[in-house]
């Protein structure tokens with residue numbers, strides 16, 4: 001983007017990942033100067049490579065992405081509808097079933113949610129800010145230091161240059177260096193596991209149904225894309241991850257077919273393979289003086305419940321609404337009162353989700369006999385106790 005970078009700016013965002021870019025787009029219409037600093041190149045932001053992640057999005061996230069013009073720039077055949085979802089435990093055939101809801105956000109719907117590849121979301125987020133003259137992007141530079149006081153924030157970049165802002169936003173991933181610089185502590189949990197993701201083509205229909213299989217020893221999730229194309233997500237102890245990553249495409253396909261008892265017929269690898277360490281993070285505060293955390297820098301979820309970027313969008317939504325209102329009314333966009341309100345609204349949702357997900361993951365990866373019995377009991381109870389199922393469905397659809 002050939003645009004003069006604002007070295008004295010209203011809002012400085014560290015990290016032009018999907019959360020940072022969405023927030024920039026959401027505050028752009030109020031005319032303030034917004035500067036994003038990003039380590040990667042602009043060419044990579046414009047055309048991000050496939051990274052194996054298929055992001056499950058709720059109806060609420062879709063609505064916000066539409067508002068930002070992001071949804072419309074994803075090709076229609078790259079948006080996959082998720083009809084329903086099933087969860088099974090161990091070797092049992094018993095399924096916890098989540099049917100498609102008849103309504104979502106008060107409107108009729110025929111889908112539980114949507115799937116879009118992470119690289120397409122990143123591309124759409126970049127497209128959404130490109131034409132705003134008041135949004136500047138500084139690429140291939142990292143933020144090295146940040147300092148804040150009651151008057152404003154100052155960031156020092158890798159090359160020693162400085163940017164001054166009224167409000168500093170950290171959107172620099174779950175391992176946020178900016179969060180640490182701001183002195184904000186975080187609850188961090190290393191699950192000691194690795195998630196391995198890739199696409200497979202197959203000969204039997206996936207019926208557009210997501211499938212989460214808590215096998216003993218590993219977890220296998222299936223995210224349906226096209227009817228005969230599915231994203232496979234293997235979660236395994238990190239010391240065993242290499243045994244999967246070193247398999248030939250044919251051996252990997254045989255392994256997945258075996259895990260699925262041939263549920264999807266013959267399978268062939270259809271993408272590159274990507275691995276991510278599983279570390280969950282929840283910041284203990286979402287703001288400090290003249291600064292706030294959004295996206296994974298605020299909450300980095302375990303991907304099993306597919307909440308990560310949905311919460312990232314929610315953080316951008318809440319904070320941008322408060323900042324836009326303040327700007328329109330001529331109030332301070334970085335006041336403690338405003339930032340405290342952002343924290344209150346967002347944390348109300350993130351804390352129970354984060355801790356609830358971690359408890360569920362620990363139980364469903366615990367293979368002691370009492371835990372196996374409890375796992376099975378929870379699936380049956382959830383199936384037969386509508387309030388629990390309704391609550392889980394509501395979280396899934398947003």
Ligand SMILES: Cc1cc2nc3c(=O)[nH]c(=O)nc-3n(C[C@H](O)[C@H](O)[C@H](O)COP(=O)(O)OP(=O)(O)OC[C@H]3O[C@@H](n4cnc5c(N)ncnc54)[C@H](O)[C@@H]3O)c2cc1C
Pocket residue numbers: 014015016017018019020037038039040053054055056057118141142143144171172173174177178195197276294295296297303306307308309310311312
């Ligand atoms: C396997 C997998 C599956 C997932 N599935 C789902 C799902 O189904 N649904 C869902 O909602 N979420 C899902 N997620 C989570 C989702 O991918 C993340 O929540 C989302 O990508 C986080 O976006 P972000 O912008 O906060 O952070 P990031 O994407 O991590 O971006 C941070 C950016 O900051 C930049 N940066 C870092 N440090 C600096 C610095 N010092 N200076 C300048 N720039 C810096 C980085 O280069 C990067 O571009 C999944 C995650 C994984 C790993």
